[in-house]
Amino acid sequence: MTTPPPLHPGRDPGDNWAYAADGTRYWGAFGAAGLLAHDAERGVLLQHRAAWSHHGDTWGIPGGALHRGEGPLDGALREAAEEAQVPAGALLPRATHLLDHDVWTYTTLVADVASPFEPVAADAESLALAWVPVDRVADLPLHPGFGASWPLLQEALREHPVVVVDMANVVGSVPDGWWRDRRGAAERLLGRLARLRTAGVASDRLGLGLDAWFPRIIAVVEGQARGAQPRDGVETVAAPGAGDDEIVAQARSLGAAGARVTVVTSDRGLAARLDGAAAVRGAGWLLEMLDEVAPRQ
Structure with a gap:
């Protein structure tokens, strides 16, 4: 025809x-x-x-x-x-x-x-x-x-971006009373992360080409937030011990598997431990994107 x-x-x-x-x-x-x-x-x-x-x-x-x-x-x-x-x-x-x-x-x-x-x-x-x-x-x-x-x-097709979130650090960066309900605060952040995963992240924020990306998001929780309920599209990892140790282990394992890893934390000590294992962005980097697609209620 x-x-x-x-x-x-x-x-x-x-x-x-x-x-x-x-x-x-x-x-x-x-x-x-x-x-x-x-x-x-x-x-x-x-x-x-x-x-x-x-x-x-x-x-x-x-x-x-x-x-x-x-x-x-x-x-x-x-x-x-x-x-x-x-x-x-x-x-x-x-x-x-x-x-x-x-x-x-x-x-x-x-x-x-x-x-x-x-x-x-x-x-x-x-x-x-x-x-x-x-x-x-x-x-x-x-x-x-x-x-x-x-x-x-x-x-x-060669790029596999992953964002690992230091949940305790990001939650703690906003003085909104999170200390009264750490699990609830973590779940609210997980909900916003799920919306970001659906909306996508501009390529320049990840240092990649094309226009937007839908990175794998891994949220590391610790302490009283360990029981936080996961959200669609966001993987939740409960640290068996210190959250920083789990974040470093995740970054190294993902990097060894070929992923381009970005860790979100404003903890300078943790950032120093991640030197060479992942790109590090402060909590403000993530919160700015969340405010665009999932403003706090």
Whole structure:
């Protein structure tokens, strides 16, 4: 098939072209988004695009036009589900990359496969779907937009940011009466950290490329806060002894496994012990981000 199927009259208004002043057109009246799913064993999920599609007969990622009022992450997951039956629950977001052409944007969601799945070509936009080893992607005839972004995206696949939070230090940096209920104060902070994990962290705050990241967050609790209930997306580690000892052990273990570790603490003694094992940011660094996405109630 070399001509596109007719547009459905009841389609979302986003399923249309956006035009630049010079006449260049881009698919997606409200922008577009796509999913780069990465499986540690099999590589990345690519789509062989139908000949009739924009830049057809090339390889790219499942994606398409955003719907009215739809966020780019939701749009990327919806398009991947529609085109390749990618189950959203099988993925863990890692980062986003934004291509901005002023009148039109394209957001690539980089996500790790947590539960393996087999893609299925669910509509006429795909000639084939395949897991392609990362080092073989550049050998394929790539969609121009994806090809231009691939070097940055490939580099992102090598990065595994982890933020380890000294909960006692961060909680104690704000004199809000936390000493009357240390466990409750820790749980409130865990709730805010969960919202940050969902919202993402700007790349410049982690010293990484792309635009935003969804780092793994590990919260180390100690003392009376050990019983704090965990929150979705945040790992809680109860220190068996001194919290500082557990934070150092976590940083060294994660670093040895290839992670880029950032420890959040304003404790100078702990920071000195972490020299070379992790980047260290003060409590204010974290609290500023939390105030943006999850203000204190």
